[in-house]
Amino acid sequence: MGLETGIRRYTDAFAGSLRDAINARGLTLAKLHELLRARGNSVSMATLSYWRSGARRPEGAQSMAALGDIEQLLHLAPGSLTGLLGTTNRTGPLGPIQFPLDEEELEQAVKDAYTALGAEYPDTTRELTTHSVTDVDASGNVAYSITRSILQATVGTVTSTPFLEISPGISTPPPIIRAVSGGRISAHYSHPNGEVHGVLFEFDAPLTAPATAMVEWSVEYPAGYPPQRETGHAMARQCRELLVWTRFHPDALPDRIEERVETPAGVTTTELSLEGRGSVHQVRRAFGPGALGVSWSYADGR
Known part of the structure; x- marks a missing residue:
């Protein structure tokens, strides 16, 4: 056929x-x-x-x-x-795989997390489509995020994949990571440097390449967590579509928003505007390896 x-x-x-x-x-x-x-x-x-x-x-x-x-x-x-819906009989072009951030020590911490969680590095799944939504609270800090992805097995059969929270240069306590749909959390890990925390997400059913799975997970930042005024998503392979949507509390609309895009070609920053809205969204197609995110600040010094 x-x-x-x-x-x-x-x-x-x-x-x-x-x-x-x-x-x-x-x-x-x-x-x-x-x-x-x-x-x-x-x-x-x-x-x-x-x-x-x-x-x-x-x-x-x-x-x-x-x-x-x-x-x-x-x-x-x-x-x-x-x-x-079925699947196609091939994965299609995989493209290069590369740690999305230009920091060797951080990559080693990520490798340590994979090893501790019993996962293969680099990951043998890829994100086909990812939508990441972050809510900012009344104090102007990240409070909650939820991410929805279509993952595809690229080789063999996989039963799980790690999801990591990374805070370069900032040591934090573990955030609360929950499985929303498509699987369950079977293991947790926090690196001694406090910059990498993660979980092992077990799929509802094993994935044999090129099968796909829809997964959803959330991250909540508990009281006492260091203030965060940036968010985004990083990936080691190219993704067909990446959406990063940042939603601000009505009492914490920022005075300045800056987009940051990090790829193997370098880092670019661009000033963004809410334009009367309460949120800002970034969309990239055929994006990665790399990281896409935003940071924000307030003129009143809060």
Whole structure:
């Protein structure tokens, strides 16, 4: 079976099952769209129509999250629709792999974390799509973040992957890292230098290359944690899409925001503006290896 034929078969099976499930629940597409919006999922009516007809198939983290909500709303078993999408029979070009930050001591600390967690370094999964959302509290400091990714096994079969929190040059206590969906936390680690903390995230099911999994995890910073006025996401391989969304408390809108992009080609910084909004978002496609983030400050010296 050719690749395009295989994808078409999976898409047709998915579209047929979605139509049957919508009809079985007696819902209109407009009502399903309304229910999704109530859950904070902004998938459009046109997109839902394309999925139902088979003209398009869900792709990307936001679409896969919407699909999870649809399975719940239609009273379907988890994975009953996503499992019909199938995968391609190859991983595609992997591109170079490189530690995303230009700091040898920090990379060694990361290697120590991988070893302690029983993980292979470098990681044998890659991020296809990642959406990272950070909330800033009324004091102007990072309070909470949640990250949603589509991960792909690049070789063999993998059962877990480390998720790390890194604070270069700043020793911190361990943040609270939780598994939201797609797996569970099976081990924790904190490096003696306090700059690297992490967990081992066990997938709900093993991934055999080139299979993918949707995962979601959150990080909360407890009382007494050093003030943080920067956030971002780093990756060792190229990602199809990276979104970093930073949301500020209404009482802590910054006076200055600076974007920082670090890649093998160097570091660039650019001043950003809220432009009347309460948040700033950064989007990069075909990004990595590297790191994308923002920092902010206040004129009143808080």
